[in-house]
Amino acid sequence: MKKLKRKELESYLQQVDGFENPKLVLEQYPTRPHIAACMLYTIHTTYDDIEDKLIADLGCGCGVLSIGAAMLGAGLCVGFDLDEDALEIFKANVEEFELTNVDMIQCNVCSLPSDKMLKRFDTVIMNPPFGTKYNKGLDMTFLKTALQIAREAVYSLHKTSTREHIQKKAEEWKIKMEVIAELRYDLPASFKFHKKKSVDIEVDFIRFSPG
Numbered sequence: 756m757k758k759l760k761r762k763e764l765e766s767y768l769q770q771v772d773g774f775e776n777p778k779l780v781l782e783q784y785p786t787r788p789h790i791a792a793c794m795l796y797t798i799h800t801t802y803d804d805i806e807d808k809l810i811a812d813l814g815c816g817c818g819v820l821s822i823g824a825a826m827l828g829a830g831l832c833v834g835f836d837l838d839e840d841a842l843e844i845f846k847a848n849v850e851e852f853e854l855t856n857v858d859m860i861q862c863n864v865c866s867l868p869s870d871k872m873l874k875r876f877d878t879v880i881m882n883p884p885f886g887t888k889y890n891k892g893l894d895m896t897f898l899k900t901a902l903q904i905a906r907e908a909v910y911s912l913h914k915t916s917t918r919e920h921i922q923k924k925a926e927e928w929k930i931k932m933e934v935i936a937e938l939r940y941d942l943p944a945s946f947k948f949h950k951k952k953s954v955d956i957e958v959d960f961i962r963f964s965p966g
């Protein structure tokens with residue numbers, strides 16, 4: 756597989772179609788190509804947690820993270836999402852890029868894992884719902900599930916304002932966590948629970964090492 760530069764990856768990810776009608780209750784805001792490329796490139800080059808790995812993408816949406824991981828040489832990347840409409844777009848994106856190392860499963864991440872999935876993935880990547888007033892605590896449910904199914908590492912985005920809470924949980928669960936970067940993340944205008952038209956929030960890009 757050809758080695759991709761970060762800028763090349765970002766420009767491919769700009770061609771990935773996103774949500775047509777984002778669903779507020781499912782917190783369907785996409786990871787922007789720039790952020791997705793930064794995350795994936797770091798996971799690949801600094802931690803070597805993509806190439807030839809079995810990867811899960813929890814709350815995969817239209818698949819920008821899965822598709823990027825596949826382009827960087829993942830053995831197989833499996834996306835999980837509740838929403839059939841998002842997975843339809845994901846499927847079309849995968850076909851458009853002619854990728855053969857991507858799969859997807861429609862399911863509720865809160866009902867995972869089954870015994871068969873425990874420690875079955877090398878790496879988990881995700882941009883989980885942040886857990887707004889509709890979904891309080893959903894980010895932590897995603898994280899708990901990710902830590903159960905991953906053998907090596909979990910990479911996730913979380914609001915910086917929740918860092919202390921996450922650190923406490925990580926201590927409680929005896930999990931090592933490293934904040935790799937603080938990023939600015941713009942929530943699209945369609946998310947009306949924010950007062951302004953579009954809102955920039957600070958998010959932490961975090962690596963967790965499951966026990």
Ligand SMILES: C[S@@+](CC[C@H](N)C(=O)[O-])C[C@H]1O[C@@H](n2cnc3c(N)ncnc32)[C@H](O)[C@@H]1O
Binds near residue numbers: 782818820841862884
């Ligand atoms: C913030 S979006 C991220 C989408 C995509 N991963 C990306 O990076 O662009 C969160 C995703 O989680 C999905 N989701 C929300 N609740 C879910 C649940 N309980 N089980 C599975 N997926 C869920 C949404 O449909 C949405 O696609």
